[in-house]
Amino acid sequence: MSKLHPIISTLLKRIGLGIISLFFVTLIIFSSVNLLPGDFVESVLGQTRTEESVKIFRKELGLDKPYHVRYVNWLTSAIQGDLGSTFSGRNATYANQPQQNTARSVSSLLKPRLFNTFFLAAMTAIIAIPLSLILGITAALFRNSIYDRTVNASALTTISMPEFFVAYILIIYLASINQFFPSLSNVTSSTPFFERIYLSVLPALTLTLVTVAHMMRMTRASIINLLSSPYIEMARLKGISKTQVIIKHALPNAWAPIANIIAFNLAYLIVGVVVVEVVFVYPGIGQLMVDSVIKRDIPVVQGCALVFAVTYILLNLIADVISIITNPRLLYPK
């Protein structure tokens, strides 16, 4: 192998590490889901169950095989994009007649939900990221001014309130008293694009309020942290205006921490929004997972968890990549 540019080898290393962590996550997902209390078969068959029917149903679902075999089966098909079939499409009657199987594949169940979640996350991100960067940079620029204090105080206020509370306040003011937006965001796959946006405004706004504070404060902190560096003093002594000093000299060196905190919040927008989804009855993936846990529908729970893990690792990988490629020491080696 010829000598790789150090940035490529660093990137390859990161991607490799990402794959390894994903593998460990699948182990954790599988074993913890199987530790969940209760048994799908017994709860579905209920009072009518016989030893015989339980056995057949188990076999049908593949639950009769040992853990490690089930794990390997699940993992190999998951790598090929097949997350298996749901349990809950079946019932006791079908259990006795295996040919008439109406169980849906997990992927087909996940897809529309995942699309909805991504849509909401993207909508929030489009509002929240530029907003928090602008607020963070200006707050750093006018450090300790009334503006800075106001922005900080309001950010703290929104971050201190539980998100469902923020959601209800928005509903009261923007859906109930003033009927600007609907309080229910029950989108379907056939909802037209602009109506979809209209329906999603309130949940997106809630999530924006919850995440902006975090990102804005981090942006402000990482810029202020750099403002004491000698090269910032040098730039000021070169007669560069304060705004230019922050934009040209501080910001390029602050991307790494900012990218990390943005990735963290984006991941949260996908994996942590179940409460907001419930409040607005938004059909996202969080709700699906909670429902499936209640129904003990193991393949769906595993599928959701896997999607969450992939998203989380991927976003953090992107943040890593950004901090690597914004570092001139790695980009332009000696």
Added chain:
Amino acid sequence: MKSSKDNKKDLLLDIKNISIEGFSDEIWHPIIKGVNLQLYRGEVLGLIGESGAGKSTLGLAAMGFVRTGCRFTGGSIIFNGKDLTKLSEKKKQQLWGTKLSYVAQSAAAAFNPAHRLINQTIESSLSHKLDTKETLQKDAVQLYKEMQLPNPDQIGERYPHQVSGGQLQRTMTAMAMSSKPDLIIFDEPTTALDVTTQVNVLATIRSIVKEHQTAAIYITHDLAVVAQMADRIQVLRYGDTVEVAKTSQMLKSPKEEYTKSLWAVRSIKKKEQKSKEIILRIENVSASYESGPKVLQDININVPTGRTVAIVGESGSGKSTTARAITGLLPPTQGKVIFQERILPKKLSDRSKEDLRSIQMIYQSPDTSMNPRHTVREIIGRPLSFYHGINKEKNTNKVLELLHMIELDESFVDRLPEELSGGQKQRICIARALAAEPDLIICDEVTSALDQIVQEGILKLLLRLQHELKISYIFITHDIATVKAIADEVVVMHQGLVVEQGSKKDIFNPPHPEYTKLLLSSVPEMDPNWLNKVLEK
């Protein structure tokens, strides 16, 4: 030039009775106490003093700038007829980077790591719209040439981390010259450089300042350096002027005691002594960090019992690595370390407590080598109980005894490191090493971070302790004056090799190997013509 100095018209900068306060520990306290300073066009003024004297603060004040947490409290700074203390931030920004430029101490820290050198060089001129980008870039390349940078046409395309420290410092001077300013403040521009690099940087700075008739304030703690650069010298102490005089006059007949004491270290001259016994033998030792290149290549060093071996060399020469190889912190890949006729295990973890006790280390920065939450009693008491198992009560007596040995009284026993001065901290570190009752102490640049007078005290203390306790020292330093003061034998290192070793007399008298010659000739001397002589050679 010099005849016009009396002409009022040529007065470029007139600082009158300036006072500056700094805010710390919840109160404002004075940093600069009513200092006057005059600078004429084309003149270089040397500003000299020890750390905390207020040199940098005064230098920045000459630009009308105070650091965050500082404020002007009186006086005026008249630059070209304008009082900088009364100008708005906007007005000052128009002067900074055009008429007034600054060269910082550490070029590595003062360049933005994210931008190419050329863009940083012309940034201020460009943002003040002094000329077009193309012309400015051409001028910058011309300046790079004048600063004798290699590949002046291409070097600007590089990032700060891609060039060496000396080159970076020269690039920064080019950056300061880019707008053809009336005044440049040089704030210790060569302090972070090796002596052999320093010579070239000094020479290029001096010639470019002369060439462009730029006035300069040259801040340094090194009198020998300032003697080469300045027309006049102003000595500062505790934020006040001690003495101002022409350079030649200041060097020949300084008026104030304090000024004389500034070259105190150069007055210690230990008479070298020989010893037949050898306490430590380093035989064919090689070492490297992880799989990197060899940092030490097959080195041999002998340390005589009860004597001082000074290891001298520039940064990266392998001096500190040698210390790490001896102590086992970095196990050698090859060779033997023989201590008191016994081969020491290579790895630190394989050595016995007795091995550890008999070799102690003292580090360059006492700030980072002491636990800030431990009192002096705990710091010195720890090796006492660890090596000698001394119980608490006896411990205190022993601590007091050690304090006495390092010339501090018992009031220090319950102080924390932050309540001590730099010199006192280093004394505590010495006491901590002594507490183990070692046979050999490795001193790694122990005086480098200290002021001249404090250095003198520490060196005298170390000499006295050696005389009383018959300890052997390995003294690692880059400072030739320190070597002259303390060594019996000298080892010159360069790029991981031992270039030369022998008695102090042999090393400092010709003939020299090529590198020793270069090293010795690069050490600035008090003679104002020293730099000229070096350049002639």
